Amino acid sequence: MDTTAFTFVVFFGSLVAGFLGALTGLGGGVVIVPLLTLALGVDIRYAVIATSSGAAAAYLREGFSNIRIGMFLELATTLGALLGAHLASHLPTRVIAAIFGIALLFSAYFSAREHPKISSDQTPDPLAQKLKLDGRYPTPEGMQEYHVRGVPLGFSLMFGAGTLSGLLGIGSGAVKVLAMDRAMCIPFKVSTTTSNFMIGVTAAASAGVYLRRGYIDPGLAMPVMLGVLCGSMLGAAALIRLRTHVLRILFSLVIVALAIEMILNAIKGRI
Amino acid sequence: MDDRRIEKAISILLRGGVLFSAMVVLCGGILYLAQFGNRVPDNHVFHGEPTELRSVSGTIRAALSGRAGGIIQLGLLLLILTPIIRVVISVVAFAAEHDYMYVTFTLMVLAVLLYSLTGA
Numbered sequence: 168m169d170t171t172a173f174t175f176v177v178f179f180g181s182l183v184a185g186f187l188g189a190l191t192g193l194g195g196g197v198v199i200v201p202l203l204t205l206a207l208g209v210d211i212r213y214a215v216i217a218t219s220s221g222a223a224a225a226y227l228r229e230g231f232s233n234i235r236i237g238m239f240l241e242l243a244t245t246l247g248a249l250l251g252a253h254l255a256s257h258l259p260t261r262v263i264a265a266i267f268g269i270a271l272l273f274s275a276y277f278s279a280r281e282h283p284k285i286s287s288d289q290t291p292d293p294l295a296q297k298l299k300l301d302g303r304y305p306t307p308e309g310m311q312e313y314h315v316r317g318v319p320l321g322f323s324l325m326f327g328a329g330t331l332s333g334l335l336g337i338g339s340g341a342v343k344v345l346a347m348d349r350a351m352c353i354p355f356k357v358s359t360t361t362s363n364f365m366i367g368v369t370a371a372a373s374a375g376v377y378l379r380r381g382y383i384d385p386g387l388a389m390p391v392m393l394g395v396l397c398g399s400m401l402g403a404a405a406l407i408r409l410r411t412h413v414l415r416i417l418f419s420l421v422i423v424a425l426a427i428e429m430i431l432n433a434i435k436g437r438i
Numbered sequence: 439m440d441d442r443r444i445e446k447a448i449s450i451l452l453r454g455g456v457l458f459s460a461m462v463v464l465c466g467g468i469l470y471l472a473q474f475g476n477r478v479p480d481n482h483v484f485h486g487e488p489t490e491l492r493s494v495s496g497t498i499r500a501a502l503s504g505r506a507g508g509i510i511q512l513g514l515l516l517l518i519l520t521p522i523i524r525v526v527i528s529v530v531a532f533a534a535e536h537d538y539m540y541v542t543f544t545l546m547v548l549a550v551l552l553y554s555l556t557g558a
Contacts, residue, residue, distance in 0.1 A: 171475040174467075238528060238544050245550040252554075299539075367452065367521035368547065374518050375554035378511070381492040385510035386479070389467040392514065396460050 170386065176207065178390035185398025187418055190405065196337035197271055199391060201425040204264070205432065233302045236315065236353065237361045240346075243322050244329030244365060245372040251333020252376035258334075264433035267335050271426035274337075275419040277345075292316040295351075304357050313354050321351035333373035448524055455520030459513045466501075466509030473506055494555065522551050 168176075184198035255263065295301060295315040303310045324346035331342060347358035377383050490496045491511050500508025525548050532540040 168479070169476045170479050171471050173479045174471060174475075234528065234531075235540060238525075238540060238547060241525075241547045242543060242550075245547055245554075249550065249554055299537075368525060368551070371518045371521045372551055372554045374514070375551065378497075378515065378518070379492055379555065383491075383511065383514060385466065385491070385507040385514070386470060386474070388514055389463050389470065389510045392463055392517065393460060393467065396456065 174390045178394040181391045181394025182398040185395035186402040190402045197422055200336055201429055205428055233357055233361050236300050237365050240325045241365055241368050243325040244369040247326040247329020248333035248369050248372035251330040252373040255334050261433040261436055264429050268426040268430035270331055270335055271422050275422040294318045315351050317350040321346045324350055329369055332369055459516035463510050463513030466506050470506035
């Protein structure tokens with residue numbers, strides 16, 4: 168396979184991954200990294216880095232995001248991403264592959280589950296009030312107020328999410344769900360759009376470190392970035408017309424299979 | 439400016455920045471395939487890129503001299519810069535609302551991002 172063929176394979180793979188990632192809200196990295204490492208034999212660090220530089224392209228949708236929550240939590244995710252990007256160059260590939268597999272399993276688990284119902288009659292939390300994190304968002308029944316809680320736990324979990332995305336090149340959606348939906352009780356619509364709003368900034372922090380260290384291979388990053396971008400735009404357009412529940416479950420099964428494959432390869436030391 | 443209008447402006451900026459950087463990457467990519475298209479790719483073992491492409495100024499120099507890798511790298515750099523500009527706009531927006539706590543938070547995020555690009 169020459170470079171032209173390789174580039175087109177990576178492009179179409181990234182396109183499909185970006186499409187599925189946008190439909191399911193998991194991002195393209197969960198498919199691209201296994202595709203590059205398992206199917207095409209690319210060093211996992213190249214795969215991770217190409218993906219996280221391409222992932223910045225996937226944050227096009229915004230809506231009911233809460234800028235203050237986003238900016239406050241970005242403090243945690245960017246610092247985490249710096250740490251993750253440093254770790255990526257020091258840890259052996261099989262360790263990264265194993266952590267990746269485990270993160271995939273969690274992502275699949277959380278993506279297949281229903282979103283938690285959040286009651287709207289909560290009392291305000293003093294720390295969240297001090298940080299002005301409470302907000303409102305439009306619903307069919309008019310503007311709905313919400314109160315944020317669990318700020319220290321949410322902040323720590325988001326630091327972990329940032330570390331994982333710097334290390335693995337994926338959006339670490341599962342940790343985000345844990346932090347924003349469960350720990351901080353942010354309504355699903357708000358947490359999803361706020362986290363989309365944050366992806367680019369978090370990815371920029373780790374991509375900056377990779378670029379400075381000379382880890383970004385232009386020939387590999389090019390088809391990944393263009394593919395993810397096209398795929399996620401198509402996915403965002405299709406999202407309006409498709410029922411995603413069945414797709415979400417199917418996608419979770421694919422992710423579980425990829426996760427097991429990654430972990431097995433890591434144990435056998437073939438990655 | 440109210441929050442909704444700020445968000446609208448930011449969203450237009452993000453789309454514009456992403457599409458522009460994608461165009462630059464595409465141009466570099468076409469050139470890259472024209473030059474190296476029939477070589478065998480070498481991604482199996484991790485090795486660093488030339489030092490030239492490790493800094494902002496070196497990337498711009500390589501891109502201006504028409505090297506494919508440099509142009510792609512410049513596009514990726516623009517992609518990284520897009521959210522950074524968004525953070526800068528947020529600083530201004532919070533300052534306009536006299537919300538100095540969030541001006542401070544946003545400046546801290548900006549400092550982390552600039553550190554990652556220049557100092558890490």
